[in-house]
Each structure stands twice: as C-alpha cells, then as structure tokens.
Amino acid sequence: MVKKIVITGNHAAAYACKSAGVEVVAAYPITPQSPVVEKISEFVEAGEMTKSNTQFVCVESEQSAISAVIAASATGCRVFTASSANGLAYMFELLCWAAGSRLPVVMCIAMRGLGAPWTVWTDHQDAFSVRDVGFMQQFVESNQEIYDTVLMSYRIAEDPRVYLPAFVSYDGYILSHTMMPVQIEDDDKVSKFLPTLKPHTDLTNMGTRPGLNPVTPPDLTVRPEGNTPGYYEFRYSMQKAHENAFEVIEEAARDFAKIFGRSYGNGIYKAYKADDAEILIFAVASVASESRGVVDRLREEGLKIGLISLKLFRPFPVKYLREAFSKANLVVVFDRDIGYGYEGILAYEIKAALYPSENRPIIRGFIVGLGGRDITPEDLIGGVKKAVSEKDDRNVQLATHTDFIGLKLDQLGFKKGGN
Amino acid sequence: MVIKVKDLPEEEYILPGTRMCSGCGLQIAYRWALKALGPNTIVCNPASCSTVTGGVGGYTPIKVPVMYNCFETVAAHASGVSAALAAKKKDKEIVVVAWAGDGGTYDIGIQGLSGAAERRSNFIYVCYNNQAYMNTGIQRSSATPFGAKTTTTPIIGKAQVNKNMFKIMRAHGLSYIATCATGYPQDLFEKFKKAREFNGKGVRYIEILSSCPPGWGHKVNESVEVTKKAVESGYWPLMEVIEGKLVISNPSKKYIDKSKRKDVRKYLKMQSRFKHFTEDDFKVWEEYIDDLWKELGWELEKQGDL
Numbered sequence: 001m002v003k004k005i006v007i008t009g010n011h012a013a014a015y016a017c018k019s020a021g022v023e024v025v026a027a028y029p030i031t032p033q034s035p036v037v038e039k040i041s042e043f044v045e046a047g048e049m050t051k052s053n054t055q056f057v058c059v060e061s062e063q064s065a066i067s068a069v070i071a072a073s074a075t076g077c078r079v080f081t082a083s084s085a086n087g088l089a090y091m092f093e094l095l096c097w098a099a100g101s102r103l104p105v106v107m108c109i110a111m112r113g114l115g116a117p118w119t120v121w122t123d124h125q126d127a128f129s130v131r132d133v134g135f136m137q138q139f140v141e142s143n144q145e146i147y148d149t150v151l152m153s154y155r156i157a158e159d160p161r162v163y164l165p166a167f168v169s170y171d172g173y174i175l176s177h178t179m180m181p182v183q184i185e186d187d188d189k190v191s192k193f194l195p196t197l198k199p200h201t202d203l204t205n206m207g208t209r210p211g212l213n214p215v216t217p218p219d220l221t222v223r224p225e226g227n228t229p230g231y232y233e234f235r236y237s238m239q240k241a242h243e244n245a246f247e248v249i250e251e252a253a254r255d256f257a258k259i260f261g262r263s264y265g266n267g268i269y270k271a272y273k274a275d276d277a278e279i280l281i282f283a284v285a286s287v288a289s290e291s292r293g294v295v296d297r298l299r300e301e302g303l304k305i306g307l308i309s310l311k312l313f314r315p316f317p318v319k320y321l322r323e324a325f326s327k328a329n330l331v332v333v334f335d336r337d338i339g340y341g342y343e344g345i346l347a348y349e350i351k352a353a354l355y356p357s358e359n360r361p362i363i364r365g366f367i368v369g370l371g372g373r374d375i376t377p378e379d380l381i382g383g384v385k386k387a388v389s390e391k392d393d394r395n396v397q398l399a400t401h402t403d404f405i406g407l408k409l410d411q412l413g414f415k416k417g418g419n
Numbered sequence: 420m421v422i423k424v425k426d427l428p429e430e431e432y433i434l435p436g437t438r439m440c441s442g443c444g445l446q447i448a449y450r451w452a453l454k455a456l457g458p459n460t461i462v463c464n465p466a467s468c469s470t471v472t473g474g475v476g477g478y479t480p481i482k483v484p485v486m487y488n489c490f491e492t493v494a495a496h497a498s499g500v501s502a503a504l505a506a507k508k509k510d511k512e513i514v515v516v517a518w519a520g521d522g523g524t525y526d527i528g529i530q531g532l533s534g535a536a537e538r539r540s541n542f543i544y545v546c547y548n549n550q551a552y553m554n555t556g557i558q559r560s561s562a563t564p565f566g567a568k569t570t571t572t573p574i575i576g577k578a579q580v581n582k583n584m585f586k587i588m589r590a591h592g593l594s595y596i597a598t599c600a601t602g603y604p605q606d607l608f609e610k611f612k613k614a615r616e617f618n619g620k621g622v623r624y625i626e627i628l629s630s631c632p633p634g635w636g637h638k639v640n641e642s643v644e645v646t647k648k649a650v651e652s653g654y655w656p657l658m659e660v661i662e663g664k665l666v667i668s669n670p671s672k673k674y675i676d677k678s679k680r681k682d683v684r685k686y687l688k689m690q691s692r693f694k695h696f697t698e699d700d701f702k703v704w705e706e707y708i709d710d711l712w713k714e715l716g717w718e719l720e721k722q723g724d725l
C-alpha cells in the first residue's frame with residue numbers, strides 16, 4: 001500500500017529494508033544509527049516482515065553484524081546492516097571482506113565524527129575513511145532519498161555486471177533524527193523495480209567446490225583442468241565492476257523515475273542552477289543541501305553560481321564530473337571531512353579528476369562543520385566570496401595550508417593566523 | 420555404545436592431498452567430524468591452519484561448502500549462515516559448523532562466540548585446540564598450557580596456566596558441550612553425531628585436543644598416541660555436558676579414580692615443548708590435574724553419579 005508518512009531518516013532506512021524484502025538483518029546500536037536497528041526489530045517482532053521470513057540477528061558487536069550479513073549474503077539472502085563512526089571503523093576488516101567476496105550487501109551509514117575526542121554529531125569523516133574498501137558509496141540529502149537510494153542500491157549491487165556492496169550515507173541527526181514526509185511504496189511496485197535476488201554464491205548449493213575465499217596465491221594456479229585466477233585478477237575484476245556500475249546506476253535511476261516518478265539527477269550527481277554557472281559549489285549530503293539556499297541568495301546578488309551535489313562518490317564519476325564542470329571557472333569545495341595532513345577529501349579528489357580537463361577551473365577547498373559544528377549559510381557565503389575575491393591571486397593558488405570555516409579560535413584566546 | 424570401525428561410513432569428505440603437515444591432528448579430527456556430519460554440512464572457517472586444509476587457489480580436498488572468513492569472526496559468520504538457512508527454511512536439513520583453532524576461539528574470537536552462544540544462534544562450534552597459534556609460527560595463546568615453549572615464550576616457557584574454556588562455555592548454558600581428542604576418533608564421531616541431533620538448539624560446543632607435530636615437538640607417527648597419553652593421565656578428560664548434565668565419556672571414566680591415572684610425565688616427555696621441565700614444572704601439572712578432577716568429582720557426586 002502506498003502511503004506518505006512523516007518519519008526520521010533512520011526509519012526511512014528501516015522502511016526501505018521492509019520494502020526490499022530483506023531476509024537477514026544484523027546490526028548493532030550506535031548513536032545516531034540506533035533507531036534503524038530498533039525499527040527493524042519492531043517490524044520483525046510485529047510480524048510485518050513475514051513475507052520475506054526476515055531474520056534479525058541481534059549481534060554483540062558491529063564486527064559480528066557485518067560478518068553475519070556477509071555470511072547470509074553468501075548463503076543467497078538479501079541482507080542489510082547499518083552503523084556510524086566507531087562502529088563502522090570496527091567493521092573495517094569485514095568491509096574489505098564483503099567487497100572482496102563480491103557480495104551485494106547494502107549498508108547505511110548515519111554519519112558521525114570519529115573519536116577521539118568523543119562526538120556523536122555529524123561529519124563525513126567516517127564514510128570517507130572507508131573509501132578504499134571496495135564498496136560503492138552514495139550520499140543523500142533527504143529522508144525520501146534515503147528510502148529511494150536503499151532500494152536502488154539493491155538493484156545496482158545485485159546486478160551481475162556489478163556484484164559489489166554499497167553504502168548509503170546520510171548525516172547523523174540532520175537526517176537520522178529529523179522527521180520528513182516519505183512516500184513508502186507499494187510492494188508490487190517495488191518488485192517491478194527490484195527483482196528477486198539471483199545470487200552468484202549460495203552456500204546451500206551443496207557439493208564439491210573450491211570454497212569461498214580460499215587462500216589465493218599471487219599468480220595464476222595452472223593445472224590441466226584449467227587455470228584459476230590469482231589475487232591480482234580477482235582485484236582487477238573489482239575495479240572493472242566499479243567501472244561497470246555507472247551504466248547500471250544510470251539505468252536504475254531512469255527506471256526508478258519511470259516507476260515511482262522521483263529522481264536524483266542522473267543517479268550520479270544532482271545539479272542545481274548549474275547550467276549557466278561560472279562558479280560551482282561541490283559538496284555532498286548536508287553540506288550540499290545547505291548550499292542550495294546559498295546558491296539562491298548569491299544568485300540574487302548577481303553571482304552566476306550553481307551546485308553539483310555529488311551522490312555517487314565511489315565509483316568516482318570522473319567522466320561525468322569533467323562534463324559537469326566543463327564550463328565553470330571556479331569550483332568551491334566544502335568538505336565536512338579532512339584527509340589529515342593534506343586537505344578536504346572531496347577537494348583533492350575533484351582536483352585530480354579535473355586535472356586533464358581542457359578548461360581547468362580554479363578549485364578552492366574549505367573545511368566546514370567537523371563534529372557537528374553548525375554550518376550557517378553565512379559560513380558558506382563567506383567561503384564563496386573569499387574564493388571569488390582570491391580566485392586570481394597566485395599566492396593563494398599556490399598556498400598549501402587548508403582553510404577552515406567556522407572555527408572559534410579567537411574566543412579561545414588564540415591570535416589570528418596562529419595555531 | 421562406541422561405533423565399530425567397520426560400521427563407519429566409507430564416504431570421505433576430505434580427500435587425500437591436503438596441504439597439512441604430516442601427522443597433523445587437526446586433519447584427523449576434521450575428517451572424522453565430517454564423516455559424522457555427512458554431506459549436508461556448511462563449514463565456516465576462520466584464519467588458522469585449517470584454512471590451509473582447504474587448499475590454495477581453487478584446489479580443494481574438501482567436499483562440502485566452506486566459507487573462509489576473518490580470524491575473529493567465525494561464530495558471527497556461522498550465525499549469518501544459520502540465519503540465512505532459517506530465512507530459506509533449510510535449517511532442518513543443513514547443519515552449520517564453525518571450525519576454529521584455539522586462537523580463534525579462546526582469544527580473538529571469544530567475543531563473537533560468546534555472543535552467538537548467548538543469543539542461541541544455531542550451529543556447531545568446534546575448537547580444535549592445538550594449544551598455540553600454529554599457522555603463524557607457534558606463538559602462545561591463552562590455550563597454551565603451563566610451561567610450554569612457543570615462539571613467544573621461547574626460553575622459560577609459558578608462565579600461566581591456560582584459560583578454562585570448557586567452564587566458560589558451560590556458563591553460557593548450552594544444550595550440548597563435549598571434549599574430544601585426536602587419539603579417540605570413534606568417540607569424536609559419536610559426539611559429532613549427537614551435536615547434529617541437537618540441531619535447532621543453539622550453539623553446540625565441541626573442543627578437540629589436536630596434536631601438532633611441529634608445534635608440540637612429537638614424532639609425526641605419534642599424533643594419535645600423544646593425545647591418548649593426555650587422556651590417560653587425566654589431563655584431558657573426555658566428557659560431555661548434555662542439557663547441563665555432566666557425563667564422563669567411556670575412555671575417561673576409569674580416571675575418575677586417581678590411582679588409575681597414568682603418570683603425566685609420559686605425556687609431557689613425548690613433546691619437545693616441555694623438554695626443559697624440572698620437577699617443579701611436573702608438579703604444577705599434577706596439581707592442575709588433581710584440581711580438575713576434584714571439581715569434576717564434586718559435580719558427579721552432586722548429580723549422584725559417583
């Protein structure tokens with residue numbers, strides 16, 4: 001039954017699991033993700049997930065949560081888990097295992113800063129810190145987008161051209177605990193978009209087999225019956241799967257729009273007032289949604305500015321971004337994260353992506369809002385204006401320090417420019 | 420009644436040609452366990468020597484599905500497989516086994532095992548206990564017994580006695596717990612049959628004393644003999660806890676009587692890891708065995724079985 005309800009982002013994720021007919025869920029509570037776990041437990045205990053005979057494994061840690069869903073996925077089930085920050089970090093070894101096993105695990109990250117010191121508030125450090133494990137990574141801006149992206153993620157992850165796990169990341173509190181209207185779709189309609197899982201690995205197919213994930217040597221294993229790949233070939237195929245994912249993601253976004261009437265750009269990025277823009281803001285998730293109003297205000301002041309809100313961070317859509325930024329002469333990147341010792345992660349990723357472009361824009365990065373520090377429109381406007389005024393300043397272009405917006409060092413007695 | 424050798428199933432689930440050392444006890448145990456469990460078995464296997472049993476690069480001598488996984492996560496993996504079987508309503512016909520070493524059980528995997536045991540995830544957990552991290556080169560574990568030399572207790576030997584995993588698992592209130600040894604494959608066979616019959620009743624825990632020629636420093640043709648000596652000395656009682664009730668298995672029954680127990684020196688002197696032992700070290704072992712049986716005796720008495 002289609003219904004529009006007002007729910008939090010966490011509950012939107014839980015409803016998406018129900019709509020997707022997830023068969024095995026294992027998760028461990030952590031702020032701000034906990035209500036996902038609670039809601040799914042409620043669905044299971046209330047008998048609302050009997051159609052998929054859903055099993056909720058109430059594990060004792062995040063490490064066990066991800067282990068259990070990996071194993072259940074390898075046993076041919078559609079699976080789900082979710083975590084945040086320290087819990088996500090605790091899963092690290094298994095995240096690599098999920099991707100290396102090429103299992104279509106779908107997982108939500110309710111983003112939160114990583115300790116120490118302790119914080120429960122949002123930034124994007126946790127999601128970016130698992131950049132290279134092999135998962136596909138998506139960022140969203142609204143609760144409806146959480147629900148929709150989880151559904152799309154199953155379709156993409158389970159596509160034989162891909163067979164990769166996927167993250168759907170949303171800001172802690174800003175989405176996780178904020179109520180918004182979300183359309184929950186009819187099961188039949190969902191199954192039109194999302195066919196039943198056809199697993200490439202199902203441990204219940206009994207009989208002789210080489211085992212899943214045995215020790216795999218550096219080189220080919222050569223034998224009369226045929227050669228088997230080395231680790232290197234397996235890992236090459238993971239990279240190829242990421243490359244294949246773009247077309248699958250675009251297909252899924254198109255079909256989703258056709259069936260449900262909602263879309264998020266091309267499924268890869270969302271452009272806002274970008275067509276004629278000379279200045280483009282580049283951001284994800286909460287920072288991107290905050291930037292929309294900022295674009296409107298700066299447009300009123302006569303600035304030709306727009307926004308590229310990145311939805312798909314891995315695989316990194318280099319080709320699409322070169323196109324999206326081809327007419328801009330200034331890109332202002334707001335990172336709610338930092339590659340310590342270098343600069344904002346989105347900033348250095350986009351610099352690398354645009355390096356070979358013909359019309360290479362000036363790219364200026366700022367760090368904002370770590371550990372839930374409020375990001376005001378004025379903060380972002382200030383960043384844009386600074387970037388505009390210093391755009392052609394060669395010294396600024398060559399500077400190697402990282403700019404932070406919204407620090408309150410003065411009030412702590414630090415002198416300007418000091419550290 | 421102990422099964423006769425002639426009545427054992429002929430079907431092998433581990434074919435010859437594994438990559439184990441000659442005389443490997445774990446392999447004896449693995450082979451007999453799978454004989455008892457049969458073809459409808461899914462194995463989860465963490466990093467350990469038994470990973471190597473499964474072959475390299477697509478060669479395998481194992482005839483049932485095996486999922487290899489991280490060192491510390493086998494109990495959670497087995498929980499996941501078992502939840503998936505429940506979702507697919509195949510949990511009655513297929514049995515799930517977590518097959519881990521002592522490192523993966525006593526040390527790095529204990530949290531996941533305890534969690535699975537408490538929430539009654541449905542699978543057989545096997546710890547083949549060769550009393551050290553053999554796969555990484557014989558380092559000490561919390562299952563390494565007092566005095567044993569390992570590569571991280573290289574000169575004076577281990578200063579502490581091993582953790583009592585049997586008691587820890589009992590504290591979880593499991594439906595079935597058993598100890599086995601590579602010297603008693605028929606006893607092992609029977610216990611795996613029983614553990615399979617308890618399918619649906621949460622975690623069943625079986626611990627096997629598993630000889631290891633390079634790790635223990637005994638001859639490769641003594642892998643059966645050495646754990647027999649362990650049982651005969653009373654050091655490794657073969658026993659079961661069935662729905663909470665302690666049962667001493669037949670081969671160990673007579674050692675309830677202290678006078679029947681053989682000198683533990685016979686066991687220790689077969690192995691170079693104890694070569695440096697002085698009289699004081701032997702005494703620690705004798706006391707360990709006495710205390711062990713004292714406690715078992717009290718319990719048997721309380722149950723009215725003594």
Ligand SMILES: Cc1ncc(C[n+]2csc(CCOP(=O)(O)OP(=O)(O)O)c2C)c(N)n1
Binds near residue numbers: 489520522523524
């Ligand atoms: C997280 C992690 N830490 C360390 C290792 C290295 N490692 C692999 S197997 C092993 C020891 C295994 O010991 P045990 O469980 O007793 O099995 P055995 O090798 O003795 O059969 C270690 C330390 C690993 N694979 N993963």
Ligand code: SF4
Binds near residue numbers: 446553
């Ligand atoms: S080191 Fe020991 S446990 Fe490992 S394969 Fe060799 S004999 Fe078996």
Ligand SMILES: [Mg+2]
Binds near residue numbers: 550
């Ligand atoms: Mg060991």
